[in-house]
Amino acid sequence: MRGPGILATVLALLLVAPPALPAQAHAAPVRCAPRKGGMQVAEPWGQRRLDPKRVWPLTTGEGVTVAIIDSGVDLKHPQIHVAKSVDFTGTGHRDCVGHGTAGAGIIAARYLKGVPFHGVAPGVRLISLKQTNDESGEVDTLARAIVAAADQGADVINVSIQAQDDPKLRQAVAYAVGKDAVIVAAAGNTTAEDGTPEPAYPAAYPGVLAVGSATRDGRRADFSNTATPVAVLGPGQDITSTWPGRAYMSGLEGTSFAAPYVAGVAALVRARHPELNQERVRWRITATADGGVGAGTGAGMVNPLLAVTAILPLEAVDAPVIAPPAPAPLPADAVSKAAQVDQGAIDLAIAIALGALCAVGLVVAARVFVPMGRRRGWRPGRES
Missing domain, CATH: 3.40.50.200 (Peptidase S8/S53 domain)
Incomplete structure (x- = not known):
């Protein structure tokens, strides 16, 4: 019976006076x-x-x-x-x-x-x-x-x-x-x-x-x-x-x-x-x-x-950079190259255009002067 009695006494003491916490947990400054x-x-x-x-x-x-x-x-x-x-x-x-x-x-x-x-x-x-x-x-x-x-x-x-x-x-x-x-x-x-x-x-x-x-x-x-x-x-x-x-x-x-x-x-x-x-x-x-x-x-x-x-010398640049990296350059074939100029074709086009203009001029002249000649019977004009 002594064992249970001692245990009860210890429990009672714990309930009445719980173990003190470390002094620093309860201490207070003299003046705050x-x-x-x-x-x-x-x-x-x-x-x-x-x-x-x-x-x-x-x-x-x-x-x-x-x-x-x-x-x-x-x-x-x-x-x-x-x-x-x-x-x-x-x-x-x-x-x-x-x-x-x-x-x-x-x-x-x-x-x-x-x-x-x-x-x-x-x-x-x-x-x-x-x-x-x-x-x-x-x-x-x-x-x-x-x-x-x-x-x-x-x-x-x-x-x-x-x-x-x-x-x-x-x-x-x-x-x-x-x-x-x-x-x-x-x-x-x-x-x-x-x-x-x-x-x-x-x-x-x-x-x-x-x-x-x-x-x-x-x-x-x-x-x-x-x-x-x-x-x-x-x-x-x-x-x-x-x-x-x-x-x-x-x-x-x-x-x-x-x-x-x-x-x-x-x-x-x-x-x-x-x-x-x-x-x-x-x-x-x-x-x-x-x-x-x-x-x-x-x-x-x-x-x-x-x-x-700052980007400093002698410092490895492994950290996140300040600005996004520059984009990679475009491949060489990404943009079509301009075709070379065909000078012969240009000269031919110019000649055809001039010929066409001459032909138009002849047609216009014929439409103007032929009727006039017919009205005069193709006689030359009189001197005034």
Whole structure:
């Protein structure tokens, strides 16, 4: 009887106190109060400058998975659809900063009629990996999130975070690059208080597409880090994007908002040219940029249209072409050749025609002068 009694006791305990779930599933942030955004939004200058809609007839990024590693994403925003959300902080999926929601909107905000804001590649499959509850986070957590993004099959990984060099972070980047992910990272921001600029990681690692910040006039923003080996620039000053609370925020600045623009372009390239590996995608983006001058500008402002459509040297043209191929030439016998001119026949025809005209002339003369001769008895006319 002891066996059944023990079993009953265990069942009773399970019913009264079910097993506790992992702590991170129930933990909540100490404070979750992002700045309040607005309901009105105007078309951002960066969107006008890059004009990704010109590329949409070719691709909107469909079939490409983009991972955004940040502070989470507002899952209820009407313009953002997140296919999968992973929380590494143990504080829930809410974006308590706004940073991640803004980055997600720049990459993949869907087009809504009447709303002037949209993302660069609205057709992508977006996954969110929350690695922080503020604007920095721990390096170990960032490394874990990068590995997880690669394991989730991310084709493009956006990291709008600057950190210090760390063996775990370096290994995570190498792992993701080895799985053919394009890692796009912010080059980092510098201020007067920072002193001498230092390279930002993971942007400074080999194999990472480092993005600096550009102003409205296309020059490098003063705060954009020049110590990081920048590949290209993206709009990063006076930025407008999506925000928690189904809202929008303007006046954003930083390389962390420039990186999502380039990540969106990388997604467009991967969708249009699926045969290119991550290295060739990075090369294509830098080779088609608008050109840069000075430290920290790299190849200049990213150019979505050229990145997707340009035919570059040394690149196999196996992807879908921009225009249909030229039709094959017609066979030699498709059009009948003109017959050679028979000059003899032409001369004969002319002679016959002249003879006929002469004959007609004689007939006309006979009809006129013969009656006149008869009336006169064929006598010559009198002199007056």
